[in-house]
Amino acid sequence: MSVVITKPGTLLYDGVDWDYDKVKRVYDAIEHIALKEMGLDVYPNQIEVITAEQMLDAYSSIGMPLMYKHWSFGKHFARDEMMYRKGYRGLAYEIVINSSPCISYIMEENTMTMQTLVIAHAAFGHNHFFKNNQLFQQWTDAEGILDYLEFAKTFISQCEERYGHAAVERVLDAAHALMNQGVHKYPKKRSLDLRLEQKRERERQEYQDQTFNDLWRTVPKPAAGQRPPKSVSERKKLLGLPEENILYFLEKKAPRLEHWQRELLRIVRHIAQYFYPQKQTKVMNEGCATYVHYQIMSRLHETGQISEGAFLEFLHSHTSVVFQPEFDDKRFSGINPYALGFAMMQDIVRIAEKPTEEDRQWFPDLAGRGDGMAAVRDAWANYRDESFILQYLSPQLMRKLKMFSVRDDAEDPYLLVDHIHNERGYRSLRKMLARQYDLGYLEPDIQIVDVDLAGDRKLILHHRVTNGVLLDESDAKAVLRHIANLWGYEVQLIEVSSISEAILKEHAVTAPSGVGG
Amino acid sequence: MNIIDRRLNPQGKSLANRQRFLRRAKEQVVKAVRDASGKRGIQDIENGEKVTISAGGVREPSFHRASSGGVRDYVVPGNKEYVEGDTIQRPDGGGGGRGNEGSADGDGEDDFRFVLSREEFLDIFLEDLELPDLVKQKVKQSESHSLVRAGYSSSGSPANLNLVRTMRNSLSRRMALKRPRRAEIQEMEDLLREAEESGEDAEQIQMLREQLEKFVLRSRRIPFIDPIDVRYNRFESVPKPIAQAVMFCLMDVSGSMTEHMKDLAKRFFMLLFLFLKRRYRAVDIVFIRHTHEAKEVDEETFFYSAETGGTVVSTALEEMQKVVQERYPAEEWNIYAAQASDGDNMSSDNAKSVGLLRDAILPLCQYFAYIEVAAEHNMGLSALGRETELWRTYKQVQSPDRPLAMRRVRSRREIFPVFRELFSREKAGA
Structure with a gap:
């Protein structure tokens, strides 16, 4: 740390207490650095001051400022509150919402230095990432999300009034259980505009109410078995099978759901889709925000706008955020996304500006191109965790973190060290680490493969097992029960080996009694 | 921003x-x-x-992979000594680095x-519990009233004058009747003075003067505040439900009552107190202990000080009656009583107790609970149905229209079930 003599007159603030004037001054100073010097591009900012209790509130409803009501949020709140009161766990310093304007929460208990850090981290770091990363651009509608949540909240509370808490809860429970299986992973026909989504739902509802005629109920149904049975492939094509978005399939095709039940599934599905990019960019998102706050705080310090004491306070919390315990440490709980992300961002800047011979070999396009900031901005815009690591993890960083890979084969009595940080291991390590962040690989591959609508209507799902790791049985059974509740008929899940196509395990749940209406 | x-x-x-x-x-x-x-x-x-x-x-299930079985690869930081091909002892409780990660969410x-x-x-x-006879049987409630705001009226005492309403009415009346404002009159006077000073056109002065006169007259005729403007806050008196209760704890403290029995009684009293506190704004407790004579005492003495003597229940009932007469008129208080005893009583006193209970105490009470406590090891005997003196006595009084309940309690575990039984909703009023 270089010692810079600060002129007291130019300090943005002094002491630990914060007030609105100070926050405003600091914001302006940060904005200057972020936009002019670092070239960030952000949504308009909205900073909201909240209490610790409100922070807990926000936690429990997955960080959103407004959310529909469900018991599971109450459960999370009860647990988080307990942990917090007992001191097992501190609160996050901030929560930031991918919306436009971008809302950042800051807690009233924080010191002025912490508020500065939070503004740099959330209001500029995360905000820039949300606005520029291609996944977010492709999958989320920052303008519409708050309005959509408002609509969802109202709609669900109306449903609770109309159909009872228990009926709504039943559908929501099932939808929550399938949330991970409720996203479209590949772009196809999609409506990004959540406002339009609301309007369409309202119109559908009105149309139904207008055209309702009880007489239709009395029209005799055609006798079963008249139509010629369709071939399996024809049937699958008609239903759009195989389908990996289970929620979507149930919403569109489940025969016994009411309109409002379909709408509930749709709401949960939209929310799952909204969060999907965040799940895929943990390392990058946090890396980006951490790199940005580090740069900004350093600049503020260099230009004498914050005091030495404030900078030390910042360094203290910064180092604990990017601390990476080693694998044999008691505190180890996987790779810290802040640590990895921050280290990689710094590494990219280093490679761009001061490359070594090795870097030139590994990153011919990047090494020595100068302007590290432009290089990281480029990375932030175009990658997700998996591709980012595959592209940018350098041998030097692998050596620094002393990475190695372990193979855990349940049939062997020992764990095997596969690759270490040396010439032979770099590429494999990088590939394996990247795969560790690939949601497509992390989450079990479950698809709906067949259903015979003319026959017994049994829904058949396949889990394609990779590396012989099966599903957790009791949870799988519980989720199948939820699917059966929505589908209304028998549901079967078959675990198939992806290599040999052999059936490894079957789970089945019988049709629920008296479900559907 | x-x-x-x-x-x-x-x-x-x-x-x-x-x-x-x-x-x-x-x-x-x-x-x-x-x-x-x-x-x-x-x-x-x-x-x-x-x-x-x-x-x-309250589990939230989802499809996820089992925590064991199959082949897994992990990349972890912090290699110190390993080279390719090394083997590591499998750590307890699951896989390598990732094993820890699973438990980190603390969910499991x-x-x-x-x-x-x-x-x-x-x-x-206290769910499903209900106080019997929440409404006082005697409808002498008219004694206690409270005033509640109820709109406005055109008559009332000056203390209740509602200035805002009054001025609002006055203003609208003045506007409707075009009463000249003070500023307007002032302006007119100024104009007139100016005209007079400049000594201009006498006709003009005359006109202004007439107009001013008209204005003044009008403002005098139309009062600033008229009696019809005046509004008063109106209060209505509503009968106040009796929101206070007194709880009498009666206990036999003669030698035959062991610490264990007193503890049982105490627990019951506490539950009742807690329960009453949920329902009433104010709950008083009166402790009356008795041997062959009864005395009102404080809580400490009631539970912990030893006393010797015979057992005459009627003295406690008399004492209670006296306290009620002195301090807790039945019209104003909801009276609950709980009596704990091991069931001893002097045989000669039985008739008197019955009379007192039936004719004096029960008519005063919302509820009278008699708890017979017994020694834990002793349960065989009384369980066989040997009724105690006092139990038999009180049984004579018991009838569906009297608020008397009797229960036996032997161990701590039974206190709450018995309490629930006494106050559970369907039993209420029995």
């Missing part, structure tokens, strides 16, 4: 979620509360409680612990 202060937003946004959660976990929470209340001391029964429920009922299949607030605890604890 916008800074918004949300700290003053309505708190407890997650309350609705919490209620849904408690409803969801209802059975388990109720069970946990019952268990907890059995274990802890009566004194702190009013505090909140940390309850632990099994995670089963463990029990789920959280804190119930005092209100929630008591609500669940």
